[in-house]
Amino acid sequence: MEKEQKESVDESALNDAFEARIARGETIEPKDWMPERYRTQLIRMMSQHAHSEIVGMLPEGNWITRAPSLKRKMTLIAKVQDEAGHGLYIYCGTETLGVDRAELVNQLLTGKAKYSSIFNYPTLSWADMGTIGWFVDGAAIVNQTVLAKASYGPYARAMVRICKEENFHKKQGYEIIATLARGTPAQKAMAQDAVNRWWWPSLMMFGPSDKDSPNTAELIRWRVKRKTNDELRQRFVDLTVPQAEAVGLTLPDPDLKLNAATGHWEFGEIDWAEFWAVVKGNGPLNRERLQARRDAHENGAWVREAAEAYAAKHERAPAASAA
Amino acid sequence: MATESQWPLWEVFTQGEQGAPHEHAGSLHAPDAEMALQNARDVYARRGGVVSIWVVPSVEITASPSDEAGPFFDPGADKIYRHPQFYKVPRGLKGF
Numbered sequence: 212m213e214k215e216q217k218e219s220v221d222e223s224a225l226n227d228a229f230e231a232r233i234a235r236g237e238t239i240e241p242k243d244w245m246p247e248r249y250r251t252q253l254i255r256m257m258s259q260h261a262h263s264e265i266v267g268m269l270p271e272g273n274w275i276t277r278a279p280s281l282k283r284k285m286t287l288i289a290k291v292q293d294e295a296g297h298g299l300y301i302y303c304g305t306e307t308l309g310v311d312r313a314e315l316v317n318q319l320l321t322g323k324a325k326y327s328s329i330f331n332y333p334t335l336s337w338a339d340m341g342t343i344g345w346f347v348d349g350a351a352i353v354n355q356t357v358l359a360k361a362s363y364g365p366y367a368r369a370m371v372r373i374c375k376e377e378n379f380h381k382k383q384g385y386e387i388i389a390t391l392a393r394g395t396p397a398q399k400a401m402a403q404d405a406v407n408r409w410w411w412p413s414l415m416m417f418g419p420s421d422k423d424s425p426n427t428a429e430l431i432r433w434r435v436k437r438k439t440n441d442e443l444r445q446r447f448v449d450l451t452v453p454q455a456e457a458v459g460l461t462l463p464d465p466d467l468k469l470n471a472a473t474g475h476w477e478f479g480e481i482d483w484a485e486f487w488a489v490v491k492g493n494g495p496l497n498r499e500r501l502q503a504r505r506d507a508h509e510n511g512a513w514v515r516e517a518a519e520a521y522a523a524k525h526e527r528a529p530a531a532s533a534a
Numbered sequence: 535m536a537t538e539s540q541w542p543l544w545e546v547f548t549q550g551e552q553g554a555p556h557e558h559a560g561s562l563h564a565p566d567a568e569m570a571l572q573n574a575r576d577v578y579a580r581r582g583g584v585v586s587i588w589v590v591p592s593v594e595i596t597a598s599p600s601d602e603a604g605p606f607f608d609p610g611a612d613k614i615y616r617h618p619q620f621y622k623v624p625r626g627l628k629g630f
Binding site for chain 2 (some may be wrong): 240242243244289292293296299300303304306311312313368369372376518519521522525526
């Protein structure tokens with residue numbers, strides 16, 4: 212009884228010290244004491260982020276064999292490889308919180324873990340490769356630039372590394388769209404069609420509206436998030452509207468208008484029923500994406516086996532010669 | 535049948551240019567040092583800008599205690615005479 216009481220007093224003192232560190236803007240490192248809730252929230256958020264990078268390879272991987280030129284094909288391969296790398300940076304960061312990589316992968320493959328809903332939409336034309344780079348990577352940059360100042364050191368450092376690389380993704384996508392938009396009428400129509408299909412799902416990438424986001428207040432207090440979902444969404448809209456105008460394409464929102472007083476672009480209501488349906492597993496491609504990940508994991512088993520066998524043989528050789 | 539057990543974790547240190555120190559870049563899993571190096575190249579040096587990589591098994595790293603950082607580093611905190619600002623030179627002297 213006495214011991215229990217002492218432990219809870221210690222815990223509360225540790226918690227106060229932790230909150231004070233956060234308030235001073237200090238960075239929390241893996242070995243530092245942290246509240247269990249901070250740890251679990253970060254594992255949830257970071258692993259979802261890592262899964263999103265990995266599943267994010269699928270919609271674009273779909274177009275590697277059909278890229279319209281060698282230059283575009285090389286670019287797309289490099290971009291998809293980057294997404295794999297980004298997934299690895301964040302998985303490593305997540306592991307510093309004491310969770311096993313195999314466990315994280317298992318959560319993805321069994322459908323227990325979530326990933327960004329945007330990757331459950333199909334990539335129907337080459338213009339989708341441009342729009343994904345422009346919108347989806349553009350939205351990711353808005354989000355990740357802020358996460359690069361997150362209070363958890365390994366997460367922030369992974370974001371700094373990723374942000375440096377994402378700019379290439381956005382620029383190559385925008386270049387694809389700009390090229391199509393000044394091409395033949397059919398090419399321009401293809402670009403406009405892709406913009407029409409990806410605009411709203413891209414806005415949904417920032418997550419539910421602040422009033423429906425139960426985690427936001429806590430994550431902001433802990434400085435894991437530095438801006439709310441709605442603030443980030445607004446920043447993305449403000450950045451993207453002039454970019455669409457510059458290439459002569461329209462964003463599919465009749466309510467889009469500049470508020471001269473605030474300087475912000477006001478936009479129409481997001482279809483939250485669609486958002487929640489996709490999050491809950493009923494988007495156009497949820498099942499196909501997961502199946503593709505499971506197949507990739509199973510089909511890669513022989514590579515892992517070979518690497519293990521080689522390592523085991525290699526390890527034994529010096530010991531055998533010594534004996 | 536590949537085991538589902540986790541391959542060892544390696545910490546990756548990269549040197550940005552000749553003469554610069556190696557800095558911690560991140561970590562990765564690999565079955566042996568050779569693959570750890572190759573994976574580190576692909577994960578942390580895809581865009582060039584790296585001239586040398588070290589990989590170190592994470593379990594081999596011993597770190598200073600984070601909860602006693604104050605007392606641990608205390609011996610270095612109160613010796614201001616180790617800093618050049620501690621010493622005075624005659625006023626008006628140029629180019630010391």
